[in-house]
Amino acid sequence: MADRSDAPCIVWFRDDLRLSDHTALHAAARTGRPVICLYVFDETLRQPGARAIGGAARWWLAQSLRALNKGLATLGVPLLLRKGSAATIIPKLAGESGAGAVFWNTIAQAPHLATERDLTAALCDLGNEAQAFAGDLLATPENVRTKEGRGLRVFTPFWRRVQAMGAPPSPLPAPTHLRAGPSLTGETLESLRLEPTRPDWAGGLRDTWTPGESAAQMRLKDFLGHRLSGYTGDRDRPDRDGTSGLSPHLRFGEVSPCQIWHATHFAAAEHPAQASDADKFLSELGWREFCRHLLFDVPDLDTRNLQPSFDAFPWRHDEVALAAWQRGQTGYPIVDAGMRQLWHTGVMHNRVRMVVASFLVKHLLIDWRAGEKWFWDTLVDADAGSNPANWQWVAGSGADAAPYFRVFNPMLQGEKFDPDGSYVRRWVPELAGLPKKLIHQPWEAAPLELAGAGVTLGKTYPHPIVDHRKGRERALKAYEKVRAR
Template sequence: MVNEATLTTPRTTLSTTPSAPPIIVWLRDDLRLSDHPALHAAAKAAAKTGAPVICLYVLDDSAGRAPGAAARWWLAQSLRALGADIATRDGSLILRKGPAARVIAEVARESGARTVHWNGIAQAPHQAIERQLESALAKNGVDSQCFPGDLLVPPAVIRNKEGRGLRVFTPFWRRVLALGDPPKPLPAPKDLRPAPTVASDTLETWKLEPGKPDWAGGLRETWTPGEASARARLRDFLKHTAQGYVGDRDRPDREGTSRLSPHLRFGELSPRQVWHAARFAAAENPAIGPGVDKFLSELGWREFCRHLLHDHPNLATENLQANFDGFPWKPDAKALSAWQRGRTGYPIVDAGLRELWHTGVMHNRVRMVVASFLVKHLLIDWRDGESWFWDTLVDADAGSNPANWQWVAGCGADAAPYFRVFNPVLQGERFDPDGAYVRRWVPELKDVPPELIHQPWQATPIELASAGVTLGKSYPHPIVDHAKGRERALTAYAKIRKG
């Protein structure tokens, strides 16, 4: 862990004036040094002029959607790692809190900077702040430059004949692939000329991490945030996991996924770094080609969701399909609480929600089952589930999280039809056939035989007693019958279809 001194500087007057005005690099969801266009351009200019580079992160909760608790924990760790990386290049990471446009303009005045660089984010609230910043800087005679952000392709490039974004993934991904490889990743700067003394907050004052109770033990046990960890995880995936990805990615009982999503969420890796590393690995080892193609299509789904968010800034609150505005959701605080705590009585559902609480992630296949159970079996509004995921996921992404919930609910783009109701028992038996995933996260069922572990209510009293399970006490009865829940969901769907 980096010495906090590398992240903070006492609020004192500026040191001696450098030979050239500093260049500010505004960091956001791009907490890395490699393939960072704004930083690369600043370091290149600094090498010619001798200008120092000020790496600035601004905590601005008004910039789009404020991160949830788990994401704030990750942010703190990622900033520490980034501060350490910058320190090895003789630079320092400056932390400030407040409205980004005002804060950055203040730092420019304090430091004498004449240029500010940043990577763009193709989301309406972030773009609005960028425009405010450009205006504030221009008034003070400070130049600004925005570089391509965290997407493979800018949204303006993928449009239909009417100029709108695509709402079906397959043609969208075909269009992206037809454009060929994205630009090659940029190298990290070798050194950063020390900046003048600039006042900085400390991470502790931001209170990003939990105090008492400290619920983040499982996150610390599971993750090592930061660019170095992200790159190591990508290498490990391509070397050991990619070959079996097509089949194993749906198996929560196996280590079959990349687990790169939180690293991408915070920009510790860029999409084009992932793209080029994967393509290179497949060229070196053709046996992993099918796995790499499928893996990149998942990267494409992230891209698709970000493009949707660009066109629909209210993706987390408004149905993409307006006919769902009249859907007869049934608020049920007790059922919602049971779902959140992993006490629904359906083992695969409960395992997923407990994995989420402990690790800050949930296996993607299980996410679909868990989400379907909430919106279809329980008829609880998808926005309630999306909000819970937003607060508890370390990889909570402003595009993917609501887009995926709308996809499951049937009200989104390229959505699964509402009448597709996942059977949690069959899903468990198919994708966790021996019950290993359930046994890990629902330990009270660890001694239930594999053929019964996904439906323990079908066990005989003797079988339950032998497994040490008392339904209704050590493990709950199902809070809803699958067949009845499915029938109720289809009836509700029929009502909006008639409407």
């Protein structure tokens, strides 16, 4: 039998595009054997829950792969790109390169787990070693179950359980050097066609973001050093820079939950007065964890109501209203500001996400799945767990969901969380001349006030596409029909 003690190791990168705290990469480096770093662009998944990533996320992925390739080059190895079914490509690559082992970090989502099972079986048939390591969660779903073996559906007891498990493992350092494997040919990044060209609509994304592990670490350090204090209140203010901005970095694994958890605890220990803000920030990390655990149990979370009673909900099919919502032309300034921020930057402030989602499913009675699909395509941080879980939370059909009769008032939300109107003025500049008392409800302005601000309702800015009071009443009547059934 051939000696394979110095056969290369393949490290399969997926949603973990970083060098530090990368368990699979760390394990491969410790073997001392040559390392082949591989990314497979796999859009062949057909299992329940499999989704091709949206346009904005594709753009981010391209930048993140460039950054990873640059980081790996400093360690002496390239990033090999291949395209197709990972369960087919990786065994072929093992044969082509003479690799004796394949290491990867697991993803606790049904389509990815199915691929891992197929890959493991194929590698075992070839006599190759296959090692899967802990993925991008603080706790594995199998370890957070009810006595009946089910996942928890209420966040607070779920987060208590995770916290009671103690600190996650300390983050691993990045390797300082890797032995390069054999020279191999792969896809170019351009051949994957991840970035828009005709037209190139990504200018706002480029202006807003710097993807990659280095940028993620800098953002985490800046947030903990300058904005953690006051986070509990500032996180709800879209007119302030009060959030971490880490969500897309976390989505692509440029920073790990364990790194965030430990860095936040360290910051709170250094500044005890920030302990409550740190707890609130970590609970947001916990909510991401909660959504991922839901997805583990419900692979079709993006299409199936968690509350079956909502299967009978009388949604309206209204393409005109949906398009107005997507374009930020609803006539409700806080809603339109959020939708325009999303289109330009690939993100939306979390408070505003709740407002615009509530407006779609309650004021317009449009199926939450239509909104989830739009967010999936336009968010750079579109997460397979958080995106559908949050939409279902707002709709009332999900786990630990807000009651359906909670209908966000867009005017009051704007006045409370954007009191000076600076967020609206930034993203809806045609209303910038209105005073703060009118900017969240311009239809209340007198003709002279509108003229003075250069606003002509119905021309420079639309009339509301639905009356707030009537929309709310219609939503509550629809909910009563579901309850009656």
